[in-house]
Amino acid sequence: MAERSFAKEVEHLRLGDGEVFRGEAILAITKGLLQAGVSYVGGYQGSPISHLMDVLADAKDILGELGVNFQSSANEATAAAMLSASVMYPLRGAVAWKSTVGTNVASDALANLASGGVTGGTLVIIGEDYGEGSSIMQERTHAFAMKSQMWLLDPRPDHTCIVDLIAKGFELSEASNTPVMLEVRVRTCHMHGHFIAKDNVRPAFGLDDALNAPKRDLGRIVLPPAAYEHEQEKIARRLPAAIDFIRRNKLNEWFGPADGRVGIILQGGMYNNVIRALQYLGLSDAYGNTQIPLYVMNVTYPLIDSEVADFAQGKDAVLIVEEGQPDYLEQALNTVLRRRDIQTPLHGKDVLPMAGDYTIHAIMKGVQGFLDKRAPQLLGNRPPVPDATPVLADPKVVHLKSVVPPRPPGLCTGCPERPIFAAMKLVQQELGDHHVSADIGCHLFSILPPFNIGNTTMGFGLGAASSAAFSQSGGKRSIAVMGDGGFWHNGLTSGIGNAVFNKHDGVFLIVDNFYSSATGGQDILSSRALNKHRKTNNPISKAVAGVGATWVREVDRTYDVGRMRAVLKEALTTKEEGPKIIIASSECMLNRQRREKPLVAKAIKGGKRVVKERFGVDEDVCTGDHACIRLSGCPSLSVKQLDDPLRDDPVAAIDNSCVACGNCGEVSEAAALCPSFYRAEVVHNPTGWDRFKAKLSMALIGFLQQRRDRRRIVAEAA
Numbered sequence: 001m002a003e004r005s006f007a008k009e010v011e012h013l014r015l016g017d018g019e020v021f022r023g024e025a026i027l028a029i030t031k032g033l034l035q036a037g038v039s040y041v042g043g044y045q046g047s048p049i050s051h052l053m054d055v056l057a058d059a060k061d062i063l064g065e066l067g068v069n070f071q072s073s074a075n076e077a078t079a080a081a082m083l084s085a086s087v088m089y090p091l092r093g094a095v096a097w098k099s100t101v102g103t104n105v106a107s108d109a110l111a112n113l114a115s116g117g118v119t120g121g122t123l124v125i126i127g128e129d130y131g132e133g134s135s136i137m138q139e140r141t142h143a144f145a146m147k148s149q150m151w152l153l154d155p156r157p158d159h160t161c162i163v164d165l166i167a168k169g170f171e172l173s174e175a176s177n178t179p180v181m182l183e184v185r186v187r188t189c190h191m192h193g194h195f196i197a198k199d200n201v202r203p204a205f206g207l208d209d210a211l212n213a214p215k216r217d218l219g220r221i222v223l224p225p226a227a228y229e230h231e232q233e234k235i236a237r238r239l240p241a242a243i244d245f246i247r248r249n250k251l252n253e254w255f256g257p258a259d260g261r262v263g264i265i266l267q268g269g270m271y272n273n274v275i276r277a278l279q280y281l282g283l284s285d286a287y288g289n290t291q292i293p294l295y296v297m298n299v300t301y302p303l304i305d306s307e308v309a310d311f312a313q314g315k316d317a318v319l320i321v322e323e324g325q326p327d328y329l330e331q332a333l334n335t336v337l338r339r340r341d342i343q344t345p346l347h348g349k350d351v352l353p354m355a356g357d358y359t360i361h362a363i364m365k366g367v368q369g370f371l372d373k374r375a376p377q378l379l380g381n382r383p384p385v386p387d388a389t390p391v392l393a394d395p396k397v398v399h400l401k402s403v404v405p406p407r408p409p410g411l412c413t414g415c416p417e418r419p420i421f422a423a424m425k426l427v428q429q430e431l432g433d434h435h436v437s438a439d440i441g442c443h444l445f446s447i448l449p450p451f452n453i454g455n456t457t458m459g460f461g462l463g464a465a466s467s468a469a470f471s472q473s474g475g476k477r478s479i480a481v482m483g484d485g486g487f488w489h490n491g492l493t494s495g496i497g498n499a500v501f502n503k504h505d506g507v508f509l510i511v512d513n514f515y516s517s518a519t520g521g522q523d524i525l526s527s528r529a530l531n532k533h534r535k536t537n538n539p540i541s542k543a544v545a546g547v548g549a550t551w552v553r554e555v556d557r558t559y560d561v562g563r564m565r566a567v568l569k570e571a572l573t574t575k576e577e578g579p580k581i582i583i584a585s586s587e588c589m590l591n592r593q594r595r596e597k598p599l600v601a602k603a604i605k606g607g608k609r610v611v612k613e614r615f616g617v618d619e620d621v622c623t624g625d626h627a628c629i630r631l632s633g634c635p636s637l638s639v640k641q642l643d644d645p646l647r648d649d650p651v652a653a654i655d656n657s658c659v660a661c662g663n664c665g666e667v668s669e670a671a672a673l674c675p676s677f678y679r680a681e682v683v684h685n686p687t688g689w690d691r692f693k694a695k696l697s698m699a700l701i702g703f704l705q706q707r708r709d710r711r712r713i714v715a716e717a718a
Helices: 009-014 025-035 050-058 060-065 076-082 101-116 142-148 159-176 207-212 226-248 268-280 305-312 328-339 360-374 395-403 418-431 442-447 465-470 484-501 540-546 561-573 589-605 627-632 663-670 688-711
Strands: 020-024 040-043 069-072 093-099 122-128 151-153 180-185 192-196 253-255 262-267 294-297 299-301 317-321 436-438 479-483 507-512 551-555 580-585 610-617 637-640 651-654 677-684
Touching (some): 009 020, 009 050, 020 025, 025 192, 040 076, 050 060, 050 069, 060 069, 093 101, 101 226, 142 299, 151 159, 159 180, 159 192, 159 226, 180 268, 262 268, 262 305, 465 479, 465 484, 479 484, 484 540, 507 561, 540 580, 561 580, 561 663, 663 677
Parallel strands (some): 040 069, 093 122, 122 180, 262 294, 262 317, 479 507, 551 580
């Protein structure tokens, strides 16, 4: 169950020539693919590509009408390998994933694809997840594009520009027999806008045509001696063909006056922020009418030397706005200018940050520094520049930082992974610390408070593999944690299969929450929901048994902390050799709530009797030691100050965000903490019998309270 349904929005994909398409850029990208006559699409989810995969899944019927084959790929390498269909045949294919982690996984297939080249146009849509909002290591796609010589498009954040570049990207790929990358940043993908649509195009040459007329060209297969010739072909034929196509079709853009004394060269994706920075400096309006010439590189690789030279020629100075490091573009631009003996000074990372997110504020400071050096007269008349520094430096704000505790990312309220790590903490108290190899996914939050579990993380599905060095028998065992998404991504072979083959004596904990939850709740092989387009309900236990695992334990309700603790302890202490595999299963609470909340709300509105559970803490029983919080960390579990002057310590309290998972009570029982947690049932649309029972219960409780009060000893003041 994906985190968001696009079932209504995908109907806009049917819009025809001349109609106005409105919506998110992620939908516009899908429409662009259909307008360009794509034959097949694949990919793997991850921000910001998850929503693109969700759109394609919801548009399955529309894709089928056009003869487009959509595959939700097992991983990025699987997706990249799909593009081999375009090597021999004039089929247009597109794949998508989150960079740069996805590109790393797909690198073997991409390198082979780029070496042999393609016949049909191929487009790799990269979700460029860079900056402070990113969840991955800070690297750029640019290096890979240069390494394998794949042309890199970086479209200006504008729906029309993006859709046009998708069509031109396929044409560029076909004209130069080279795969093309199109990178879109997170903010761009979720940007709303509009463009004039065109008719969707059914491929003139389809997949059936290719299957019915197989073609074989040894020159495109990456084997010696053809492989040696590919490198020469890239330089002698493919690169000149690409440059000629880019120049003729004016894929890069010019804005502003033609005769400015200074100019700015920028990546297409930086356009909106540059315009806003210039607006704050009084050098542009909000509509892009800039007073400084701009050369917008919607194609950042290859550079078009002649365009760069024409733009820089005769100017007093030029600034390159290039987000991230190393400064690939700045170095390349310097090479272009100096080889042509153009002595126009080039500024870039000397006034802009070498690394980090190029926010509007960062660009504004860099542009201002550039103009202060090269054209100070342009800064003479400008509006007040927004500056948050005085607010952040205010004593009240500074004091607030010391009072309000930091809130690191963590597991959701009711997350079924929370009790797993609570059980691990309890086992640690008994057996001591163990080396824990973590993995990418929600469970990675276990490395943060309150659990503080996890020593390393090496990549998606590599939790098990990253403990391989500790495979020897005897002594303390290592623990490897991996999610079901990572398991099916590559963990089955790289982790479990490897451990079985090498008789790894460690413990392997597979967290099965029925979805690829960290990427948005997409279905996977072991998902327990029925999916009309996919084969689900394939148990992880059968998969690990299939590669030879013998010690396998399943916990089908992770909230049973006592059971989790017992199984973990058994795995760490058993004398049986070989990998010890624990499959801990419970449905992702976020997806469960998405599924159940609308149904419950509908039932309540319809007058049906609905019982909802809630948990609470008895203030009179709670001791205030907060051990439950340290072992749970649930966002709904907080503290509350009492009015009782004899009790200084705040007690535990559960707020209204509680989803009644019961983890807090289970943890307290397993750890033998105070019995202060209670469960209550809230009945909506109660029947007459419910009302009678409630009335009877309240009467009994009132009677017992009165009897207790009568027996209470009261000391009266003299």
